[in-house]
Amino acid sequence: MRRSEQKAREKARGTVVPRATVDTAITVSHLDVGVTGGGLILDDVSFRLRPGRILALVGESGSGKTTAALACMNHLRAGLELRGGTVELQEGASRFHRNAVDLLTLSERKMRRLRGGTIAYVPQDPALSLNGSLRVGEQIAEVLRAHEFGRNARERDLRVAEVLSEVGLPSDRAYQRRFPHQLSGGQQQRIGIAMAFACRPAVIILDEPTTGLDVATQDLVLKTIYQLTTKHDVAGLYITHDLAVVARIADDVAVMLHGAIVEDGPAEEVLRNPEHPYTRALLDAVPDMRGARDMGGGPAVSPEPGIRAPWDDGRSTASFASQEHTAPVAPSVVADDAAPHVDGAGAARSWGTSAEPGTPEPGTGGDQPPSTGAQGSTAAAAGTDAGGHGVEERPAPAVDGRAGTTAGDGPATGAATPGGNADGVVGSRGGNHPVVSVRGLRMAYGPAVILDGIDLDLAAGQTTMLLGESGSGKTTLSRIVAGLNAGYTGEVLLDGQVLAPSTRRRTTEQRRRIQYVFQSPFSSLNPRRTIGDSLQVPLQMTGGMNREQRRAAVADALDAVRLGRSYIDRRPGELSGGERQRAAVARALVNAPSVLVCDEITSALDVSVQASVIELLRELQHERGLAMLFVTHNIALARHISHKLAVLEKGKLVEYGPTDAVLRNPRHGYTRSLLRHVPTLEEAG
Amino acid sequence: MILKRLAVSVLVLLAVSLLVFVFTLLLPGDPAQAILGQQATPERLEALREQLQLNDPWYVRYFSWLGGLFTGDLGTSAATGGSVNALLASKVSASMVLMVIAAVIAIPVGLLLGTWSAMRRGRASDQVLTGFSLVLAALPEFVIGVVLTTLLSTTVFQLLPSVTMAAPGMQVWDYPLQLILPSLTLVLVVVPYMIRMTRTTMIDVLDSGYVEMARLKGLPERQVIFKHALPHAIGPVAQVVAMQLAWLAGGIVVVEFLFRYPGLGQAMVDAVNNRDVQVVQALSMIIAAFYVVVNLIADVIGILANPKLRTESRS
CATH class of the missing domain: 3.40.50.300 (P-loop containing nucleotide triphosphate hydrolases)
Incomplete structure (x- = not known):
C-alpha cells in the first residue's frame, strides 16, 4: 500500500526516474588529473558505473583511487587540477538533466544540486567526516532539506527514520538526537551510509568505508551496502585496497596502479585469472583463511627469504618449527570450517537474493531491518551458529556498541x-x-x-x-x-x-x-x-x-x-x-x-x-x-x-x-x- | 565540568590574592612613613601603624584584607587617606569604557576578517591582509599610539584631541571624541592576533573531513560555513579572544599613559610612585579577577560549543 502511495507521490512531483531501464549511470572517460604545476595523478582513467552493480576500484594508498572517485562528483581536492577527460552522467540518472551531461562542465551551483542527492559519497573515516557538533539525525535531515526531498518536514522526518532502519540502526527520536561521539565506529559508518542513501541517489561512491572496522562490523556494513545498492538499483563505486572485500561485494573490478587502470573486468574473472602482475601481487597479499590449504596444514612460517608474497611458497617449503602442526589436515575440512561461506556465489549473492523477494520497494523495509534477509541466508550457509548470528544482526544499539567497542564495555565484562x-x-x-x-x-x-x-x-x-x-x-x-x-x-x-x-x-x-x-x-x-x-x-x-x-x-x-x-x-x-x-x-x-x-x-x-x-x-x-x-x-x-x-x-x-x-x-x-x-x-x- | 572550572577559578583567585599580598609586603617603604611624610615623629608613626594594623602578624592582616575584598572594601589609600573604593571607582569605569569599546569593535572585526581570509586562502586579498596584520602585530602599542597621534591629531590632520581632558568631577565620556584615539590604538593592537588565530583555526576546520563531507552532501556554501565549520572554530577562537581581552587589562596601562587617560593604568602608575600599597593590591586583584573571569568565560564557551565536552559534563 505504501508502495503505491509513494509511486503516486513521485509521479505528482515528476520525479520518477526510470533507473532500471538505464544501462549506465556514469561514464568516466580518459580522465586526466594532475598536481597543480606537477605530474599526473590520474592518467587516462576510464570506467563505467551501472545501476544495481558495484564497481570496485582497487589500488594502494596513493594510487589515485580517491581522486578518481571524487572526480565523479566534480570535486577535486586542493592542489589538484583537471587536465582532460569527461565524466558523463547518463540520461535518466538525474531528475535535473533529461539528456546526458558532462559533470566536469557543470557550474558549481548546478553540481551542488547533484552532490548528495543524485551522486552520494560515503567517506573513509566516519569519525572525521561526521560533524561532531551536530546530532546524527540532523546530519541526515539536512541532506534531505538541501535536495528538497519530500514535500514537507514531516515527510523528511519519516524518511530519516526510514533510512536509519534501512541501514540497521534504531530510528527513534532519542537515537537521532545522539552526537557522533556517542556512537561506535560501526554505527558511525552506517550513519554515513544512511546519509548517502537518504535521497535515493542514482550513484553512490564508497571510499574504503570499512577501513578501521573490525571484521564483524565490516561484514555488517558490507552487507548493508550490498543490499541497498542492489535493492534500489544504485550504481556503486567501491574504493578499497583489499581484494578480499572486493570478492565479497563487487560485480566489477578496476585495478589502479600509479594513477592508471591496469586491469578491469568482472570481479569473478579478474580475481580468478588476474592478467596484470600487479593484480596477481595484490591477490597474493590477501591473507585468506584458505592459506591453510596452500600450506598443506603445515606451519605458517616460511624460511625462504626474499620473496615478497609469502603465500606462494608455502606449499614448497619444509616446516621449520613446532611439531604441533604436523598432524595432517584435510584441506576441505579446514576451509569449510574456517570460512563457511566458501561456496562462493551463494554467500555473497545471498544478501541480495534473499532480501524479501516479493517486496523490492524500499519503503516496505521501513519497519523491518534490511538485514533480516541476510540473516537467513548466512545462517543457511553457515549452518552452525545461526542463532548467535541472528542476534548480532538486529539493529539493537547495545549489540553494535559491543562490536565497535566503546570504553563502556569494561564494567560489564566480568559478569558477561x-x-x-x-x-x-x-x-x-x-x-x-x-x-x-x-x-x-x-x-x-x-x-x-x-x-x-x-x-x-x-x-x-x-x-x-x-x-x-x-x-x-x-x-x-x-x-x-x-x-x-x-x-x-x-x-x-x-x-x-x-x-x-x-x-x-x-x-x-x-x-x-x-x-x-x-x-x-x-x-x-x-x-x-x-x-x-x-x-x-x-x-x-x-x-x-x-x-x-x-x-x-x-x-x-x-x-x-x-x-x-x-x-x-x-x-x-x-x-x-x-x-x-x-x-x-x-x-x-x-x-x-x-x-x-x-x-x-x-x-x-x-x-x-x-x-x-x-x-x-x-x-x-x-x-x-x-x-x-x-x-x-x-x-x-x-x-x-x-x-x-x-x-x-x-x-x-x-x-x-x-x-x-x-x-x-x-x-x-x-x-x-x-x-x-x-x-x-x-x-x- | 563547568562547576569544576568555576571552582578552579576561585582557587586561582585566592592564590593570586596571597601572592599579591606577600609581594606588596616585600616592597620597600613604610606605608605609615608614606602617609605622614619624612618629618613625622616616631610616636606618630607608631600610632598610625597601630591604627593601620601594621603591627599584626602578616597572616592576620592578609585575612582581614581578604575579608575586606569579599565585602567590597578595598581598604584605605595611604596617599590620600580616603577609601580605595572611592579613589578607584571613576578610574575603573573609565578604563572599562575604553576596554568595552575596543572589545566591541575588535571581536567582530577580527573574527570576520579572519574567517574571510581563511576562505580566500592563498589569494591576493588574503595575502595582503595576512601581511598587514603581521606588521601590525609586530608593532608595540605605544608605537601605534604615537603614529595615530601624529596622523590624526598633530602633524598631518588635526581632527582628534591627543590627550584626555578630565577635569575633576567630569567623566571621560562627556567628550566622546577623546575616546577615539585610545580605543583605536587598543583595537589595532588586538585585532591582528584575532585575525591570524581565527584564520589558522578556520583553515584547519575548512580542511577537515566534515566540511568536505558537507560540501559533498550538496549543501549551500553558506550553510557549510555557518553550520558546519564555524561551530568548530568557536572554542579555539574564544580562547584567543579571551587572551586578547585579558591583555587589554594590562596593556591599557601603556596606552592610558600615552593619552593621559585617567583610568586603571594611570592609577597604577600613581599608586606605585606614592608607595600606596593598598591601591596597588586592589588594582592587582581587579586585573587578576578580570583575567580569570575572561578565561573562565572562554572555557565555558568552549565547553558549550563542543557536544563531546558538553555531554560529558552532564553525565
Whole structure:
C-alpha cells in the first residue's frame, strides 16, 4: 500500500526516474588529473558505473583511487587540477538533466544540486567526516532539506527514520538526537551510509568505508551496502585496497596502479585469472583463511627469504618449527570450517537474493531491518551458529556498541563472560620451553576489569597470535608483557624469573630481551631524528658499545629488515608506511631480543605492505628463534604468522591452543563469529 | 565540568590574592612613613601603624584584607587617606569604557576578517591582509599610539584631541571624541592576533573531513560555513579572544599613559610612585579577577560549543 502511495507521490512531483531501464549511470572517460604545476595523478582513467552493480576500484594508498572517485562528483581536492577527460552522467540518472551531461562542465551551483542527492559519497573515516557538533539525525535531515526531498518536514522526518532502519540502526527520536561521539565506529559508518542513501541517489561512491572496522562490523556494513545498492538499483563505486572485500561485494573490478587502470573486468574473472602482475601481487597479499590449504596444514612460517608474497611458497617449503602442526589436515575440512561461506556465489549473492523477494520497494523495509534477509541466508550457509548470528544482526544499539567497542564495555565484562577458557589452556601445553610465561594475570581500573585470569606462554621460535576486537584488552596484555603497564596482579615470568611490573624496575638485561613494536609507524618514530639515531637509542640504554659499534649494529639491523644500511641517515618523513614499520621492527631487533611484542603492527598498512612485513617477521623469527606475541584483530593472518592462537574477549582468554586446532575446531562462539565474518577471496566464485 | 572550572577559578583567585599580598609586603617603604611624610615623629608613626594594623602578624592582616575584598572594601589609600573604593571607582569605569569599546569593535572585526581570509586562502586579498596584520602585530602599542597621534591629531590632520581632558568631577565620556584615539590604538593592537588565530583555526576546520563531507552532501556554501565549520572554530577562537581581552587589562596601562587617560593604568602608575600599597593590591586583584573571569568565560564557551565536552559534563 505504501508502495503505491509513494509511486503516486513521485509521479505528482515528476520525479520518477526510470533507473532500471538505464544501462549506465556514469561514464568516466580518459580522465586526466594532475598536481597543480606537477605530474599526473590520474592518467587516462576510464570506467563505467551501472545501476544495481558495484564497481570496485582497487589500488594502494596513493594510487589515485580517491581522486578518481571524487572526480565523479566534480570535486577535486586542493592542489589538484583537471587536465582532460569527461565524466558523463547518463540520461535518466538525474531528475535535473533529461539528456546526458558532462559533470566536469557543470557550474558549481548546478553540481551542488547533484552532490548528495543524485551522486552520494560515503567517506573513509566516519569519525572525521561526521560533524561532531551536530546530532546524527540532523546530519541526515539536512541532506534531505538541501535536495528538497519530500514535500514537507514531516515527510523528511519519516524518511530519516526510514533510512536509519534501512541501514540497521534504531530510528527513534532519542537515537537521532545522539552526537557522533556517542556512537561506535560501526554505527558511525552506517550513519554515513544512511546519509548517502537518504535521497535515493542514482550513484553512490564508497571510499574504503570499512577501513578501521573490525571484521564483524565490516561484514555488517558490507552487507548493508550490498543490499541497498542492489535493492534500489544504485550504481556503486567501491574504493578499497583489499581484494578480499572486493570478492565479497563487487560485480566489477578496476585495478589502479600509479594513477592508471591496469586491469578491469568482472570481479569473478579478474580475481580468478588476474592478467596484470600487479593484480596477481595484490591477490597474493590477501591473507585468506584458505592459506591453510596452500600450506598443506603445515606451519605458517616460511624460511625462504626474499620473496615478497609469502603465500606462494608455502606449499614448497619444509616446516621449520613446532611439531604441533604436523598432524595432517584435510584441506576441505579446514576451509569449510574456517570460512563457511566458501561456496562462493551463494554467500555473497545471498544478501541480495534473499532480501524479501516479493517486496523490492524500499519503503516496505521501513519497519523491518534490511538485514533480516541476510540473516537467513548466512545462517543457511553457515549452518552452525545461526542463532548467535541472528542476534548480532538486529539493529539493537547495545549489540553494535559491543562490536565497535566503546570504553563502556569494561564494567560489564566480568559478569558477561562465562569462564570457558580452562580446557583451551590445557590444550596448549607441551612443545617448547616457554621464554615468557604469564600466570593468573588480572588487571582492573576500578570496577572495570580489563584482563582476567590470563595464562599464556611464549616459546622460542614460536608466534602466539593474540586476537580480539578493539577493547578486548589485547593491547593492555601486550603492554604488560613489555612492562609498559603496571598495576596488575599475577605474574609475568621471563625464563622462570618473575619480572617487575614496570620497565623502570626491570634490569637492563630483562628490558633488552623483550622488545615492543608499536601499531602506527607514523607516530612511533621521531620525525626529527634520523632512522639511525632512533635505532641506536636502545643500544645506548643497554650501554657497552661505542659510537662505531652502535652504528654498525644499527646498519646490521637495517639490513636484517631488508631496508639496507643506506636508510641510516634518512628521516621517517622520507619513508613509506611499510618502510617505517620495517625501521620500527629494526629498532626492536637492534638489541638482539629474545621476545618481540608486535601490537597491531600491520593494521595501518596496505594489504600488500602487510604481506611483506609479515614475511619479514617470519624470516626474522626463523633466523633468530624469536618468541613473538603478535597482536591483531585480523584473524585472516592467523595461518600466516602464528603457531598458537589466543582469542581474547572482554578480558578473558576464550580460546587458546595451536592455531590449526583452534581454526579447525573453534570452541567459543566468539571465535566462530570472527571466522565467519572474514572476507575471503573464495567468495568471488 | 563547568562547576569544576568555576571552582578552579576561585582557587586561582585566592592564590593570586596571597601572592599579591606577600609581594606588596616585600616592597620597600613604610606605608605609615608614606602617609605622614619624612618629618613625622616616631610616636606618630607608631600610632598610625597601630591604627593601620601594621603591627599584626602578616597572616592576620592578609585575612582581614581578604575579608575586606569579599565585602567590597578595598581598604584605605595611604596617599590620600580616603577609601580605595572611592579613589578607584571613576578610574575603573573609565578604563572599562575604553576596554568595552575596543572589545566591541575588535571581536567582530577580527573574527570576520579572519574567517574571510581563511576562505580566500592563498589569494591576493588574503595575502595582503595576512601581511598587514603581521606588521601590525609586530608593532608595540605605544608605537601605534604615537603614529595615530601624529596622523590624526598633530602633524598631518588635526581632527582628534591627543590627550584626555578630565577635569575633576567630569567623566571621560562627556567628550566622546577623546575616546577615539585610545580605543583605536587598543583595537589595532588586538585585532591582528584575532585575525591570524581565527584564520589558522578556520583553515584547519575548512580542511577537515566534515566540511568536505558537507560540501559533498550538496549543501549551500553558506550553510557549510555557518553550520558546519564555524561551530568548530568557536572554542579555539574564544580562547584567543579571551587572551586578547585579558591583555587589554594590562596593556591599557601603556596606552592610558600615552593619552593621559585617567583610568586603571594611570592609577597604577600613581599608586606605585606614592608607595600606596593598598591601591596597588586592589588594582592587582581587579586585573587578576578580570583575567580569570575572561578565561573562565572562554572555557565555558568552549565547553558549550563542543557536544563531546558538553555531554560529558552532564553525565
